[in-house]
Amino acid sequence: MDVIRFCRDGVLRRTFGVDNRHTGESVWRRIPFRVWEDAIDADAFLKALSANVLFEDGLTVGELMKNLAPWAETMTGVACMDFPAFLAEVMHEPENRQEELSHIALRYSVTIEPVPGFEDRKMQFRKRKDGLYTLARSKPVRTGRLRIQEGWDSHAIVKSEHRDGYDGAESISLSFAPMSEWKHLPILVAETGIVSDETAMSGSTAYLGTRKTLTRKDHPNVEARVFPNGQRASHEIRIDAPLPTFFDTIVHGFLWDVGFHYTPTERDRIGEDLREQVAKIDAGNVEAEEAERDRQNRKKFEAGLKTLDKLEVAASRMGIPLTEL
Numbered sequence: 339m340d341v342i343r344f345c346r347d348g349v350l351r352r353t354f355g356v357d358n359r360h361t362g363e364s365v366w367r368r369i370p371f372r373v374w375e376d377a378i379d380a381d382a383f384l385k386a387l388s389a390n391v392l393f394e395d396g397l398t399v400g401e402l403m404k405n406l407a408p409w410a411e412t413m414t415g416v417a418c419m420d421f422p423a424f425l426a427e428v429m430h431e432p433e434n435r436q437e438e439l440s441h442i443a444l445r446y447s448v449t450i451e452p453v454p455g456f457e458d459r460k461m462q463f464r465k466r467k468d469g470l471y472t473l474a475r476s477k478p479v480r481t482g483r484l485r486i487q488e489g490w491d492s493h494a495i496v497k498s499e500h501r502d503g504y505d506g507a508e509s510i511s512l513s514f515a516p517m518s519e520w521k522h523l524p525i526l527v528a529e530t531g532i533v534s535d536e537t538a539m540s541g542s543t544a545y546l547g548t549r550k551t552l553t554r555k556d557h558p559n560v561e562a563r564v565f566p567n568g569q570r571a572s573h574e575i576r577i578d579a580p581l582p583t584f585f586d587t588i589v590h591g592f593l594w595d596v597g598f599h600y601t602p603t604e605r606d607r608i609g610e611d612l613r614e615q616v617a618k619i620d621a622g623n624v625e626a627e628e629a630e631r632d633r634q635n636r637k638k639f640e641a642g643l644k645t646l647d648k649l650e651v652a653a654s655r656m657g658i659p660l661t662e663l
Contacts, residue, residue, distance in 0.1 A: 342584060343368060343392045348404035352386070372408055383409050387416070387585040393527060399442055400521030402588075403428045417589050419597020424517055427602050432518040438500040441524040443493045443509075444591050446531035446579035450552060452545035453483040480547040484537070490582070490591025494520070513595075514609035516602065527587065531579035534572040538562065 340353040352374055355366030375382050393402075403425055406413055413421035456476035493509040504510055512520055536542060538551040553573045555562040563571035582588075599605035615630070653660050 341390050341392050342371070342386055343394065344397055344402055344405045345394045346397055346401050348401055348407070350405040350408075352382075352389075383412060384416075387583075387589070389584050390581045391584050391588060393525065397525055398521060399517065399523050399525050400428050402525055403517070403521070413593075416585075417593040417597055418600070419593060420601040421593075421597070423601050423603070424597060428517045428521045430516075430518045432516065432521070434519050435522065436494075436512075436515065436520040438497055438503070439510075439520065439523055440495050440497045441526055442520075442592075443495050443526055443528055444490055444582065444587055445493060445528045446488075446490050448486060448488040448531065448533045448577075449536060450484060450486055450534070451536040452542045453481045453485050454545050455479040455481040478541075478544040481545050482547055484546075484552075490587045492592045492595055494523075513598065514605060514612075516606075517596065525592075527579075527582045529579055531577050533575040533577055535560075535575070536572045538570055538573040540569045 343351045343353070345351055350371040351368045352371055353366060354369050354374070355364065357364045371383065371386075379385070406421070407425055410422045410425055413419075456478055458476075494512045495509050496504055496507060501507060535551060535553045537546060538553070538555065543549050551573060553560050553575065555573060559575050561574045561576075563574060565571050599608055618630075649660060
């Protein structure tokens, strides 16, 4: 599959060309993806999930979403989000614009980390004097194992002149911000990625059983990080990022984060609930907060039981019984 190009006019395109080895003649065109589907392959969109992608210079978040508009229903399944609802939100004029941000950066990272292990404990949580619960600490045990996590993720980059207002942070979360407020931001793919060696962190020795790190802090390609309290943090190594692909970079690295709550409506509801919980805690109304958590838990449990009822009916109709764990 050739490269898929996200264009500023809102039309998703792919490249196609033919070469004549005898005459040296070459003809290449950028074909609108809907034209390719109509003339060549009706299933081309789903086949392109592993294809490499390019962004036209200056492409914004809103323009990226418009490129995918013809496949909005398909993207609902691919990206695990109510894509039409987010697309509609992008089309709205914003009440507020995120003017303190410069762009959205899609970055590739690899993390090498020890596999943690803990002694088993019956009591996983303990109740504090203020009525809240905290996770009971278990004694770490040595596993001697390592694992790697890798992938793309998105960062909302703060303009340098506004970072003091965010405690110096380079990027912030847009988890509860309507897309209409930041649809104007350019979206860029970083050409470099980071390998983080977390065996250098102070807490890793308990799991690995050694203070030796996988990478050397005195190597010229390694930047040794330190936490504000002076403890050792990870070793970071800059690498060339792999070529971005449709699914790994755009769907997994960007849209999964945007659609984490599935719909804008649910996102806004959860955001409001969090603000109310913070207000109750700040006011010292812990009992009311605990009662609200119990109510929400009961509500989720009852909704789960209704889902199981629907599944039982469907299983009986199809003759494929459910099995217990």
